[in-house]
Amino acid sequence: MDANPSPVFNHADLFEGIADRLPDRVALACDGEHLTFRELDEVANRLAHALLAAGVQPGQHVGMQLYNGVPYVVALIATMKIRAVPVNVNYRYVEAELEYLYGDSDIVALLYDVEFDARVANVAPVQEKLRTLIAVGGASAVPGAVEYDALLAGQPAGRGFGPRREDDTYIVYTGGTTGMPKGVMWDTKDILFAFANPTYPAPETPQGWIDHAANSGTLTMMPVAPLMHGAAQVAIWIAWWMGATVVFTRKFDGHGVWKTIETEKVNSLTITGDAMAIPMADALEKAVKEGNGYDLSSLFAYVSTGAIFTGTVRDRIQELLPNVMVLDRFGSTESGSTAQATTGSSPEKGLRFAPDVENIAVLDDGLEIVQPGSGVMGQVARTGFIARGYYKDEAKTAKTFPTTPDGRRWLLTGDIATVEEDGTIAVFGRGSQTINTGGEKVFPEEVEAVLKGHPAVFDAVVTGIPDERFGYRVAAVVQLRDPDVAREDLDAHCRKELSGYKVPRTYAFVPEMKRSPAGKADYRWAKEIAQGS
Structure with missing residues (x-):
């Protein structure tokens, strides 16, 4: 195997350096197939x-x-x-x-x-x-x-x-x-540092990254999302920079994930929000009820990245896994990993995140930094290690990655937020999905979370559709567990938790929700379904 005498901050260089230091450690496992770092290299x-x-x-x-x-x-x-x-x-x-x-x-x-x-x-x-x-x-x-x-x-x-x-x-x-x-x-280099594990300082040299991996203890980490999703790809590199074994399953299946955790002795699991957490919870509850529970004693962390847990789903997972840390991470393909949800944070109660690094801020419409406790709303933004831009789209790049008068280049994430007095970022929702109904702003994430808190609701996506009086009305596309539940039941449930203007005025019931393979909502599809209803 050729030596790599002078590595740079490049994934291939770092991987080769780790393969040279840990040649016989298992690097990758998928559905029973195992490769060491040497074999994979x-x-x-x-x-x-x-x-x-x-x-x-x-x-x-x-x-x-x-x-x-x-x-x-x-x-x-x-x-x-x-x-x-x-x-x-x-x-x-x-x-x-x-x-x-x-x-x-x-x-x-x-x-x-x-x-x-x-x-x-x-x-x-x-x-x-x-x-x-x-x-x-x-x-x-x-x-x-x-x-x-x-x-x-x-x-x-x-x-x-x-x-x-x-x-x-x-x-x-x-x-x-x-x-x-x-x-x-x-x-x-930028993507390496943007998605570096925030639990320890990132080494300052490429050799430092290799040394850290080589000197780390054994660990097994499992990204559940498909590799065609950025979160799963970066999870591989994060794991290897810790000297860990990465475990995958070919396709997502609730029982299959739990069985893999048991078989491969997985320590840390990453998923993408409710769309994966709910079927996993259903599968685990069914297995326990039938007396066929899984040995999950190796698992200590259950983390959502790329999509946020609703409070009811997170509580359900925590009840099923009382000895496991259940965490929400905040970030995006363009920004990297940026923050972690604070205790009690959820879409229905208010999303609050503690930034991982100092170069996270909220910028107002004039691209000025929002001062803590001011109540001013703006967009969550990051500077420093951020994406270069969008391939073959200079206009979108210029809009999303502006440079402020002080010469700093920022990424505007599109997440609408403010900064509380203690520096915590309170996120209200994705700006591009905000529904303006009669002059009032409604963030779909909040309404979705409340709907999914109803025991008869398996999944829900909320969008805005045209309305002659209010401009747009709130519409919900819902997949039910119990087909006998009436719209009036959901309406009454929402009115207990939401102001009247946030309650869906249109419901579309579907046999199966359309989401991306990583579990993200397809708002274009939801809008078409809602308008058709």
Whole structure:
């Protein structure tokens, strides 16, 4: 294995350094398959050489249309080894959406699961830049595609790659639940520090990161979200910088997650909000009731990232896991991890977060920092280690990443908030989803949380639809546990917790809620459903 004498702040450099120091420690486990750091490094080297042989150059983009699994992680590492750029592709996208994403992202190579053959076959041939297709999981019917295993078989396991840079690009495409997805561009150094574990100071040198991982004790961490979601990707790197083993399941299933925790002795679990917590809670309650509970004694942390728990769901998880820390983390694809929810914080009671770092603030409409206790509302913002911008969208980049008169470049997250006297940030909701009804502002997150507090409600998404009198009215798309519950019951429940103008005036009941694979609400879909009702 080639030595890496002078690493820089780059994911590939740091991974290779850890692989050299911890070659026999298990780096990755997925559905019973286990790879040590040495084994994972060697497989990634083979794919990296194969991509180079196919003509992939530094700075070019490689797409990954895959379920969770070893090949996805291998592809992430291999791409960065050759200074190419990984691009996550939502595996739920239909052909029209894939045509947009393939073209917008300018991918020149694509790894895809053979389950997606039909979609890839209909979209890939019309993409002029996409010339390399790698099928994972068996033979593919797509013309020109090469099987993943066959491609790796003839490639060397050693490294022999050129030096990397700290400003190499890392791209994460957002989910596109409020518009077309956008590629969030990062410098590798910035994304490393933005998503660094806040429980200890980030080492000041690349070698310090490697040393920290090598000197850490054994730990097993499990991101539950799909790897096509940024939160799951960064969770891999966070875990490895702690010398930990990362555990995945190919697809989300409540019972499957609990079984994996039991089998792999998982210590820390990350999910994305209620959409994952609720089916997990249902599965655990059912198993306990039937006398088939799981051994979860290894688990000490249950963390939500990317989506916030409602209070009732978090309390339910805590009751099921009384000896486990249940935590909410606050952040975004563009900002990194920024804050942790304070005790008692929830959408229905008020979201309050304690910032992790000093470069978090709330900026008013004039981009001035909101003073604690002033009551002025603005947007949560971060400076310092933030994303570079949006791929091929200069206008959105300029709007989201303004520079203030003092020369500091900020990210405006879109989250509407104020700062309390003790420095705690009180978040009211996402500005882009705020409903203006008769001049009153309604934050959907608050109403959703109250609805989900009703025992008959499995899930709810709240949006605004046009209203002749008020401009917009509050509308709720609801998935029920009990189909016999009437709208009047939900209305009465909401009026106990909410002001009248916040109570939904329109309800649309659906058999199944549409969310992203990571559990985030699809507000475009919800608006269409609500308007149709």
